[in-house]
Amino acid sequence: MGLKKTIICGALSLxxxxxxxxxxxxxxxxxxxxxxxxxxxxxxxxxISTTSLLTANNANENTVxxxxxTIVLPIKDQLVHIxxxxxxxxxxxxxxxxxxxxxxxxNNANDNSMLRVGDKVILPGTANYTVQKGDTYxxxxxxxxxxxxxxxxxxxxxxxxxxxxxxxxxxxxxxISQAPATQNNNSNNTSGNTPSGPYITxxxYTVQKGDxxxxxxxxxxxxxxxxxxxxxxNSSTVLNIGQKLKIPVHNVPVKSxxxxxxxxxxxxxTEAQYVIPRxxxxxxxDFYTGKSFFAKxxxxxxxxxxxxxxxxxxxxxxxxxxxxSWVRRPVIIKYNGRxxxxxxTAMPHAGNDSAPGGVWTSWRSGDYGAGTNHDYIKGNGxxxxxxxxxxxxxxxxxxxxxxxxxxxxxxxxxxx
Numbered sequence: 428m429g430l431k432k433t434i435i436c437g438a439l440s441l442x443x444x445x446x447x448x449x450x451x452x453x454x455x456x457x458x459x460x461x462x463x464x465x466x467x468x469x470x471x472x473x474x475i476s477t478t479s480l481l482t483a484n485n486a487n488e489n490t491v492x493x494x495x496x497t498i499v500l501p502i503k504d505q506l507v508h509i510x511x512x513x514x515x516x517x518x519x520x521x522x523x524x525x526x527x528x529x530x531x532x533x534n535n536a537n538d539n540s541m542l543r544v545g546d547k548v549i550l551p552g553t554a555n556y557t558v559q560k561g562d563t564y565x566x567x568x569x570x571x572x573x574x575x576x577x578x579x580x581x582x583x584x585x586x587x588x589x590x591x592x593x594x595x596x597x598x599x600x601x602x603i604s605q606a607p608a609t610q611n612n613n614s615n616n617t618s619g620n621t622p623s624g625p626y627i628t629x630x631x632y633t634v635q636k637g638d639x640x641x642x643x644x645x646x647x648x649x650x651x652x653x654x655x656x657x658x659x660x661n662s663s664t665v666l667n668i669g670q671k672l673k674i675p676v677h678n679v680p681v682k683s684x685x686x687x688x689x690x691x692x693x694x695x696x697t698e699a700q701y702v703i704p705r706x707x708x709x710x711x712x713d714f715y716t717g718k719s720f721f722a723k724x725x726x727x728x729x730x731x732x733x734x735x736x737x738x739x740x741x742x743x744x745x746x747x748x749x750x751x752s753w754v755r756r757p758v759i760i761k762y763n764g765r766x767x768x769x770x771x772t773a774m775p776h777a778g779n780d781s782a783p784g785g786v787w788t789s790w791r792s793g794d795y796g797a798g799t800n801h802d803y804i805k806g807n808g809x810x811x812x813x814x815x816x817x818x819x820x821x822x823x824x825x826x827x828x829x830x831x832x833x834x835x836x837x838x839x840x841x842x843x
Contacts, residue, residue, distance in 0.1 A: 457497050457498075457499060457500075458497065458498050458499070458500045458535075459495060459496070459497055459535075460492045460493060460494055460495060460496040460497070460498060461494060461535065462494045464492050464494075465492060466480050466481055466484075466486065466488075466490070466492065469498075469500070475500060475501060479501050480498075480500070480501065482501075483498075483499045483500075483501040484498045484499055507547045507548065507549055507550065508522075508547070508548040508550055509545065509546075509547060510542045510543065510544055510545060510546040510547070510548060511544065512544055514542055514544075515542060516530060516531060516534075516536060516540065516542065516548070517659065519548055519550075521656070521657065525550060527659065530548070530550065533549055533550075534548055534549055556595065556596055556597075556598050557593060557594070557595050558590045558591060558592055558593060558594040558595070558596060559592065559652070560592050560728070560729075560826065561728065561729040561821050561822075561823065561826035562590050562592075562826060563590060563821065563826055563827065563828075564578055564579055564582075564584060564586070564588060564590065565819075565828070566696060566819060566821060566826075566828075567590075567596070567598070569694060569696055569697070569819050570696045570697065573598060573599055574599075577599055578596075578598070578599065581597050581598075581599055582596045582597055590826075624680070625677060625678060625679045625680070625697050625698050625701075626678050627675050627676065627677055627678070628675075628676045628678060629657070629673045629674060629675060629676060630673075630674045630676055631671055631672070631673065631674065632647070632671070632672045632674050633669060633670070633671055633672075634666045634667060634668055634669060634670040634671075634672060635668065636668055638666055638668075639666065640654055640655050640660065640662065640664070640666065643672065643674075645705060645706065647674050647676075647704075648701065648704025648705055648706060648707070649674070649675055649677070649701070649704070650700075650728065653675055654672070654674070654675070657672075657673045657674070657675050658672050658673055677697075677698075677701035679693065679697075679698045679701060679702050681765060684766075684840065684841060685840075685841035685842070686841060688714075688759075688841075689759075689766075689768065689839065689840055689841035690759040690760065690766040690767045690768035690769065690839050690840055691765065691766065691767050691768060691840070692768050692818050692836070692837075692840035692842060693767055693768070693817060693818060694817075694818050694819050695729075695730065695816075695817040695818060695819050695820035695821075696819060696820075699767060699769075699817035699818065699820070700728075700731075700817075702762070702763075702765065702767060703724055703731065703760060703762055703767065704724070705724055705725070705726065705727075706723070706724065706725075707723065707724050707762060708721060708722070708723045708736065709721070709722065709723075709724075709760050709761060709762035710760070710761040710762070711744075711758050711759075711760060711761075711771065711815070712758060712759040712760075712761060713747045713756060713758055714756070714757035714758055714759060714835075714838065714839045715756070715757070716747060718743060718746065718747050719743070719761075720735060720739075720740035720741075720743040720744050721735070721736045721737075721740050722734060722735050722736065722740065722815075723736060723804060724815075725784075725801070725803045725804065725812060726801055726803075726812065727812075727814075727823075728823075729820060729821045729822065729823050729826065730814055730815065730816045730817065730820035730821065730822070730823070731814070731815040731816075731817070731820075732801065732812040732813075732814065733812055733813055733814075733815050734775075734802070734803065734804040734807060734809065734811075734812050734813070735804070735807045735808070735809060736804060736807060737806075737807055738806070738807055738808040740807065741807055741808035741809050742808070744773050745773065747773070748773035750773075751773055751774050751775060751809075752772065752773050752774055753772050753774045754772065754773075755770050755771070755772055755829075755831045755832050755834075755835045756770065756771055756772075756773075756835060757769075757770055757835040757836065757838040757839035758770065758771045758815070758835075758839060759839055760815070767817065768817070768818065768836050768837075768839040768840035768841075769815050769816060769817050769836060769839060770815070770816045770817075770831075770832040770833070770834075770835035770836045770839070771813065771814065771815045771816070772813055772814050773813055774793065774813055774814075775792055775793070775809035775810050775811040775812065775813055776791075776792050776793030776795060776801075776811045776812070776813070777791050777792065777793060777795045777798070777801040777802075777811045777812065778791055778792055778800055778801045778802030778809075778810045778811025778812060779791055779792065779800050779802055779810055779811070780802050780805060780806070780807075780809065780810045780811075782800050782802070783800065784800055784801070784802050784803030784804075784805075785799065785800060785803065786799070786800055787799060787800070788800040791810070791811060792810035792811045793811065795811075816829060816832035816833075816835075816836065817836065818833070818836050818840070819833075820832070
């Protein structure tokens with residue numbers, strides 16, 4: 428590799444280690460000159476002014492560089508990853524949310540480059556993120572655990588700025604790297620310490636006949652985009668029988684609550700959507716009356732789209748709300764021995780109970796008109812699904828946080 432990955436630690440150049448998280452800040456890094464390099468080209472690659480580069484190397488505009496020569500890169504406060512056992516360029520890029528190819532280029536590396544424990548890998552100051560449906564600057568800041576104001580400033584935005592699907596924005600990597608263990612991609616926790624926040628491990632899956640990225644993601648209760656990102660594939664990639672895929676497993680520790688009647692306050696984007704994945708069946712308990720019924724999460728990415736299991740469950744739901752209703756009520760979701768704070772409306776929409784789920788239908792409830800039928804559970808007395816929101820979840824129609832839902836969630840979490 429072109430970079431000699433060492434941090435110069437001394438009176439003039441101090442590397443700041445941050446615990447055992449595997450990263451540090453560097454001021455000077457050695458660089459091995461490649462064929463065709465000039466001070467100007469190197470400066471452009473690493474976002475260093477030519478003047479600073481020349482000064483750091485006691486050079487001038489007439490100085491000639493030779494392949495194999497070592498020079499100093501004055502990279503002030505640049506983030507550097509310290510290679511741990513099992514690290515590869517690919518999993519480092521995934522850990523920090525950085526474009527894999529950009530990181531290879533930055534480190535003069537390629538697909539075949541090997542890393543040794545203790546090597547230093549330079550990380551870009553920012554990572555690029557492509558805006559998805561429902562994203563806002565606020566939800567993105569929560570997803571990546573970055574400062575909201577810093578994120579706005581980095582992108583020349585303000586709290587009233589809108590995002591378009593497909594728009595690329597910058598995420599400050601220095602903040603991402605210091606987020607709770609959500610970014611941890613070690614398959615085993617060998618430290619002996621229990622992480623205090625959510626973290627990711629990985630399991631392996633062997634592709635079977637008929638599998639697609641979508642069906643595999645559905646099987647493991649994760650978004651399809653997350654599965655594709657973890658395996659560096661896209662929706663056009665053909666999966667082969669026997670192929671091994673990495674499956675992200677979200678580990679969400681149980682949070683304390685103010686009392687037995689309250690639910691855990693779990694962030695939708697990093698916690699709740701994984702604790703209660705698509706396809707899960709759970710008990711919904713009305714916070715005020717204690718009455719309960721059973722439902723299933725059948726869809727939903729910005730929040731949970733759910734359906735009652737039976738007519739009996741539907742009747743209990745209607746009894747609580749006084750009929751089908753858009754009124755928000757605080758509820759507790761009981762699933763796998765956990766109680767999660769949530770908010771719910773009892774108005775079925777976007778479905779047709781008499782047509783197969785997931786197919787096009789000419790009529791859908793709630794004046795949704797023709798379209799994909801979001802009614803998968805038949806004979807339960809409702810057409811379509813209803814909404815259950817969790818902390819920081821958003822509406823599907825505009826991607827914004829519903830303040831009334833959030834108020835109810837806080838009530839059921841006991842933090843009001």
